[in-house]
Amino acid sequence: MLTEQERERYARQILLFGEEGQERLNDAKVFIAGAGGLGCPVALYLAVAGVGEIRLVDRDTVDRTNLNRQVLHWESDISELKARSAETKLREANPDIQIEALAATIDETNVRDLIAGADLIVDAMDNFPTRYLLNREALRAGVPLLHGAIRGFDGQVTTIVPGRTACLECIFPEAPPAEVFPVVGTTPGIIGLIQANEAIKYITGTGDPLLNRLLLWDGLAATLETFTVERRPDCPVCGGEVRP
Amino acid sequence: MRVRVKAFARFREILGSDIPIEVPDGATMAAVLVALRDRAGGESDAIFDEGGALRAHVILMRNGKRVKRDDSDALADGDEVALFPPVAGG
Numbered sequence: 001m002l003t004e005q006e007r008e009r010y011a012r013q014i015l016l017f018g019e020e021g022q023e024r025l026n027d028a029k030v031f032i033a034g035a036g037g038l039g040c041p042v043a044l045y046l047a048v049a050g051v052g053e054i055r056l057v058d059r060d061t062v063d064r065t066n067l068n069r070q071v072l073h074w075e076s077d078i079s080e081l082k083a084r085s086a087e088t089k090l091r092e093a094n095p096d097i098q099i100e101a102l103a104a105t106i107d108e109t110n111v112r113d114l115i116a117g118a119d120l121i122v123d124a125m126d127n128f129p130t131r132y133l134l135n136r137e138a139l140r141a142g143v144p145l146l147h148g149a150i151r152g153f154d155g156q157v158t159t160i161v162p163g164r165t166a167c168l169e170c171i172f173p174e175a176p177p178a179e180v181f182p183v184v185g186t187t188p189g190i191i192g193l194i195q196a197n198e199a200i201k202y203i204t205g206t207g208d209p210l211l212n213r214l215l216l217w218d219g220l221a222a223t224l225e226t227f228t229v230e231r232r233p234d235c236p237v238c239g240g241e242v243r244p
Numbered sequence: 245m246r247v248r249v250k251a252f253a254r255f256r257e258i259l260g261s262d263i264p265i266e267v268p269d270g271a272t273m274a275a276v277l278v279a280l281r282d283r284a285g286g287e288s289d290a291i292f293d294e295g296g297a298l299r300a301h302v303i304l305m306r307n308g309k310r311v312k313r314d315d316s317d318a319l320a321d322g323d324e325v326a327l328f329p330p331v332a333g334g
Binding site for chain 2: 034036037038039123124125126127128148149150151152153154155156171172174175176177178179181183188216218220221225227228229230
């Protein structure tokens, strides 16, 4: 049951998906991997939408070079843990939800514990090795993974549902080369909000998710295109795990 | 026959956004990639490796569906080929 305060806070979106949809959001647990360019807008918009439990993990501290895009971290947060900086802002944005922010490096030893209990995993990482780890763990646990990545003015998004869609390694069998990537803040803003929008849709059962579709944003051309993607029968991660 | 190539992101800046390419009847993806490598000229390093093959992480699509760079199916007149580099930042 929603409280009076919650009915008021979420009144405009209850018009869209009803109190039942809002209760689903309140009951949802979302794991967000990364509190950087993507993780900041994802976490902020899911917090104000009323996702009941958010677990946010980032190992880094705030650096001045982050401030052009990582919108939960401000000048006064430089040298602070990103987890703590983000947690403070999110609590202030919505005191009615639970936020757990952890300063940790996601690796093979902790990933299972970190995602335990999550209904959704949001990939807001900045490197493919950790993304592949999240993908494998999402498949093992049967939890959807909302993938997003950016560079410059460009971004990509897709929603991965284990057993139903292509997995991250079906779509990207080879990681792009690692680099210090150029980026303007609007790009992770746009891609992060598409990921958050996918999360809200998935949780409330609204609309058509980005299943087996890879959405590409080209910010210089101002175009969005979606391409069909398919499971690869020879995928080393999900190839042998077709579910009915 | 003629196929259309759509390039995205950095590749659009190098190749252009909507490129008509003439290939002989019965040509495969290999012929399109050779034409694109010539078109990219000095900037082809971003798309092709030293041996001239499409870089392994680049995504190649034919009529909206993923294909391998060595796909041996013959192309058809009017086919649309898409080419883009996945991004990794966050």
